[in-house]
Amino acid sequence: MLILTRKAGESLVLDGGIEVKITEVYGDKVRIGIDAPPDVKVYRKELYATVQENQSAAMTAPAADALKDLLSKVK
C-alpha cells in the first residue's frame, strides 16, 4: 500500500480526475473532501460490501414458474 503524509489543506490527485483533500485533522479523526466526476461513486468501506451485495441481489431472477419450484424448498 502506498502511504503518504499530508497536512490539512493538502491534497492527492488520483488518475481520472479525482482529488482527495484532507480538510481537517482533529483528535483521532480526519475530515476528507473528495472531488470526483459524477459517475464515480464514493462509499465508506463498511458500506461498500452492502453495495456489492445489493448489486448481486438485483440480478435477474428465473421466470415465475421456475422460481416457484425453487422457492418451494425454502420452508
Place this chain on the structure above:
Amino acid sequence: MTLETRDFGPLEIDEKDIVTFQGPIFGFEKYSRFVFLYRQEIHEHFIWLQSVDEPSLCFILVQPQLIVSEYAPTLPPEAKRLLGAGEYMCWLLVSLRQPFSASTVNLKSPIVVNTRTRQAAQFVLEEDWPLRHPLLKEEAAEC
C-alpha cells in the same frame, strides 16, 4: 397507473401503494420509488420490490423470521428520523445464485419500511449479522 415490471409484465398499481426510500438502497441511490408485489402463488413469505422508475430494477425480499427465527436487529438512531413514528417491518434482500442452494440472504443490511407512512430505508447494522446467510436450511440444501 400501469407499471412495467421485470418479472410479471405490465401491472396496474395504485399510486398510494408506492413506497418511498428516505435512505437509499446502497448502490441504487438514483431510485427511491418502489412497490411491493405480493405473489402468494409463488411463495407467501417472499415479496418483490419493483422500482417504479426503472422496469429492469427489482429485488426479491424475504421475511426474516422464515430464515432466522431469532432475528432481532437493532436499528440505528437515524431510523426514527428517516422513517417517522409507526410500525416498522423488516425485509431481507435475497441473492439468488447458481446453483440455487448457494443463494443467500443479507442479514446485515435489512430493508425497513414504516407500514403507516410507506417510507423505507436500508440500514447497515452495527451488529454482527452476516451479509451472506444461506437461504436454504442445511437439510433442504442437500436435496
